[in-house]
Amino acid sequence: MKFATRILVALLATASIYGQAETLKMGTEGAYAPFNLVNKEGQLEGFDIDIGNALCAEMKVECEWVTADWDGIIPALMSKKFDSIVASMSITDERKQKIDFTKKYYTSPVKFARPKGSKVDISVEGLKGKVIGVQGSTVTENFVKGMFGDVAEVKAYGGQDEANLDFVSGRVDLIAADSFVLYDFLASEDGAFAEAAGPDFDNPKYLGEGIGIGIRKGDDELKARLNKAIKAIRANGTYQKINEKYFAFDVYGAE
Amino acid sequence: MNFEMLMGYAPRLLDGLWITIGITGLSVLIGLILAVPLALMRLSSYKVFQWPSYFFVFYFRGTPLLVQLFLVYYGSGQFRVELTELGLWGYFREAYFCAVFTLTLNTCAYTAEILRGAIQSVPKGEIEAGRACGMSGVLLYRRIILPSALRTAWPAYGNEVIFLMQASSLVSIITLLDLTGVARRIISETFAVYEVYLLIAAAYLVITYVLVFVFKRVETHLQRHVQSMS
Amino acid sequence: MFDLDGYAPIIIAGIKNTLMVGLSAMCLAIIFGLIGAWAKTASNWFIRSFANVYTTVVRGVPELILLLLFYYGFPQLIQDMAESFGYEILVDLNPFLAGTLTIGFIYGAFCTEVFRGAFASIPLGQAESAKALGMSGPLMYRRILLPQVMHFALPGLGNVWLVLIKATALISIIQLDEIMRMAKIAANATREPFTAYFLASLLFLAITVVSMVGQHYLEKKWSRAGAH
Numbered sequence: 139m140k141f142a143t144r145i146l147v148a149l150l151a152t153a154s155i156y157g158q159a160e161t162l163k164m165g166t167e168g169a170y171a172p173f174n175l176v177n178k179e180g181q182l183e184g185f186d187i188d189i190g191n192a193l194c195a196e197m198k199v200e201c202e203w204v205t206a207d208w209d210g211i212i213p214a215l216m217s218k219k220f221d222s223i224v225a226s227m228s229i230t231d232e233r234k235q236k237i238d239f240t241k242k243y244y245t246s247p248v249k250f251a252r253p254k255g256s257k258v259d260i261s262v263e264g265l266k267g268k269v270i271g272v273q274g275s276t277v278t279e280n281f282v283k284g285m286f287g288d289v290a291e292v293k294a295y296g297g298q299d300e301a302n303l304d305f306v307s308g309r310v311d312l313i314a315a316d317s318f319v320l321y322d323f324l325a326s327e328d329g330a331f332a333e334a335a336g337p338d339f340d341n342p343k344y345l346g347e348g349i350g351i352g353i354r355k356g357d358d359e360l361k362a363r364l365n366k367a368i369k370a371i372r373a374n375g376t377y378q379k380i381n382e383k384y385f386a387f388d389v390y391g392a393e
Numbered sequence: 394m395n396f397e398m399l400m401g402y403a404p405r406l407l408d409g410l411w412i413t414i415g416i417t418g419l420s421v422l423i424g425l426i427l428a429v430p431l432a433l434m435r436l437s438s439y440k441v442f443q444w445p446s447y448f449f450v451f452y453f454r455g456t457p458l459l460v461q462l463f464l465v466y467y468g469s470g471q472f473r474v475e476l477t478e479l480g481l482w483g484y485f486r487e488a489y490f491c492a493v494f495t496l497t498l499n500t501c502a503y504t505a506e507i508l509r510g511a512i513q514s515v516p517k518g519e520i521e522a523g524r525a526c527g528m529s530g531v532l533l534y535r536r537i538i539l540p541s542a543l544r545t546a547w548p549a550y551g552n553e554v555i556f557l558m559q560a561s562s563l564v565s566i567i568t569l570l571d572l573t574g575v576a577r578r579i580i581s582e583t584f585a586v587y588e589v590y591l592l593i594a595a596a597y598l599v600i601t602y603v604l605v606f607v608f609k610r611v612e613t614h615l616q617r618h619v620q621s622m623s
Numbered sequence: 624m625f626d627l628d629g630y631a632p633i634i635i636a637g638i639k640n641t642l643m644v645g646l647s648a649m650c651l652a653i654i655f656g657l658i659g660a661w662a663k664t665a666s667n668w669f670i671r672s673f674a675n676v677y678t679t680v681v682r683g684v685p686e687l688i689l690l691l692l693f694y695y696g697f698p699q700l701i702q703d704m705a706e707s708f709g710y711e712i713l714v715d716l717n718p719f720l721a722g723t724l725t726i727g728f729i730y731g732a733f734c735t736e737v738f739r740g741a742f743a744s745i746p747l748g749q750a751e752s753a754k755a756l757g758m759s760g761p762l763m764y765r766r767i768l769l770p771q772v773m774h775f776a777l778p779g780l781g782n783v784w785l786v787l788i789k790a791t792a793l794i795s796i797i798q799l800d801e802i803m804r805m806a807k808i809a810a811n812a813t814r815e816p817f818t819a820y821f822l823a824s825l826l827f828l829a830i831t832v833v834s835m836v837g838q839h840y841l842e843k844k845w846s847r848a849g850a851h
Binding site: 168179205206214 | 628629630633636691694695698699702713714715717796797798800805808810811812814816
Binding site: 458 | 682684685686687691696697700795796803807810
């Protein structure tokens with residue numbers, strides 16, 4: 139009897155916890171190492187995921203992760219499949235017409251990679267006639283198309299992983315991507331044949347004002363809470379711990 | 394976002410339509426040419442011919458086209474060195490080639506199966522009559538068996554062509570900008586999800602029923618031929 | 624060959640979701656099919672045209688487009704429409720539900736044709752003799768028509784299933800963790816795309832073979848039941 143009562147109490151306790159805790163649905167892509175990816179166990183991991191979880195902990199809510207195709211991630215937010223996009227999305231004016239953003243949670247310039255020994259110069263002259271692989275519907279795509287689209291062929295992929303695969307197999311001559319993602323790939327066994335090239339591009343016209351969390355327009359309360367939580371994890375050292383776990387340098391950039 | 398604004402995208406959609414038609418047309422044509430020997434191999438009395446044909450048809454009919462497409466496009470990258478040595482990488486490098494290659498093999502398997510059934514259902518009397526006229530193997534096939542099989546197979550073949558045209562929408566996933574590919578790009582620029590997809594759905598509906606109409610017309614033509622003969 | 628740096632097990636585990644979506648979609652397709660077949664022979668003009676529009680549209684639009692419409696398009700269309708009337712509603716279709724609904728909806732059209740053929744192949748005299756015995760409509764349907772319809776429809780349904788299960792690979796596009804999506808994850812992580820997708824294709828082939836054996840067995844059983 140005592141035992142039964144204890145089980146009952148335990149059940150009630152968990153039920154009330156689940157009943158009380160508010161869940162925040164976070165959408166991500168799961169194909170953008172080291173920021174968000176699916177590991178061998180089929181679980182999501184990466185910088186974005188850790189930041190998202192830290193923000194939820196700070197806000198005292200339950201995080202529920204939902205994955206979506208990159209092309210479909212904004213439509214999915216708008217059709218309320220989740221309430222926020224934590225997927226390394228750049229804050230751009232184009233996107234701001236449809237959705238809203240929190241303050242940035244990191245900044246990343248765009249960089250090119252070429253096979254070692256190819257000596258392609260990253261300039262309008264040097265990229266003439268080359269095929270450049272990028273992930274479609276990204277600031278990188280807009281930037282590369284805007285700067286070099288007249289002289290080079292820009293091939294847009296559904297995900298960064300696929301662009302990388304085609305870079306390895308030689309279908310594209312170069313790839314351009316967010317520099318941290320690019321360095322992560324170059325550090326892998328398959329990326330060893332290639333090297334980073336050219337300057338760090340941070341043209342705000344194309345590349346926006348850093349990476350933020352996407353939310354629906356009008357969700358001002360959520361926006362305020364997320365901004366507060368970003369500020370809090372920056373202040374209490376959680377952010378720095380996550381940063382150190384993935385990168386040897388500061389990814390936040392200028393305040 | 395409204396449908397009028399979509400008209401601004403008409404040129405790109407037309408480019409996409411052209412790619413859809415090109416890929417479907419090429420695959421259907423090459424697939425049909427290859428399907429004839431494949432069906433004959435399957436009907437051969439020699440096991441050496443029967444089995445390869447059987448397994449080819451079984452594999453391509455038993456697995457999803459999407460998997461086949463990824464297997465050819467991304468899978469070929471894994472054998473880049475070998476393919477380069479064989480001088481084939483230049484082809485496999487192109488997404489367009491990979492798409493036509495995969496769709497050709499796929500439709501070839503289905504068409505061979507349709508043809509096999511049709512050849513088997515050619516009335517024995519027709520074949521015997523041909524033999525009685527002194528026709529040899531090749532002539533018998535060209536004059537009697539294949540024309541008769543074509544008439545039987547036509548409706549099913551029409552369905553296969555329509556199926557392939559629709560299935561070609563999958564090539565959008567390997568970076569090609571066919572009708573579906575263009576639609577997905579436009580959505581990622583405008584976020585007009587249902588407007589664009591409904592428009593594209595209507596476009597496919599029109600193409601499908603144009604094809605249905607054409608195949609029906611040819612069918613009546615083929616049938617009239619039979620009636621006038623009898 | 625199929626180790627894939629430890630990623631092979633998650634591809635194989637994908638079978639579970641493939642089969643679950645496939646089976647749920649098949650059940651739905653059979654229901655849609657029965658309703659569709661009834662509607663196509665209904666005396667009401669409106670119901671008949673509705674059924675015709677259904678099969679026409681499904682056969683005319685690629686599965687991929689229908690899937691994307693169901694998953695991304697319709698929820699937003701409904702929400703936007705509700706919003707213009709001043710309501711705020713949430714239409715949430717998770718990948719499993721959207722996938723099952725789309726595939727069930729599409730293959731329901733094919734089942735409609737299968738059932739229509741099956742109903743047509745039952746001799747008219749049977750329904751008449753049932754009526755003569757004083758059976759009511761529903762009773763006649765259950766006792767006389769349905770068992771025979773299933774007998775005639777089984778080969779057709781088997782073929783629909785074989786096509787349907789392959790179509791589930793499409794749901795990987797809306798991120799359901801079935802065979803194909805797991806293969807994609809493995810292909811990208813290990814950069815051995817051929818190995819990963821070939822393994823996926825073999826798994827589909829295995830499902831096909833098992834289904835064909837099952838179909839053969841069921842047909843034998845039902846043809847005996849139909850013959851007695």
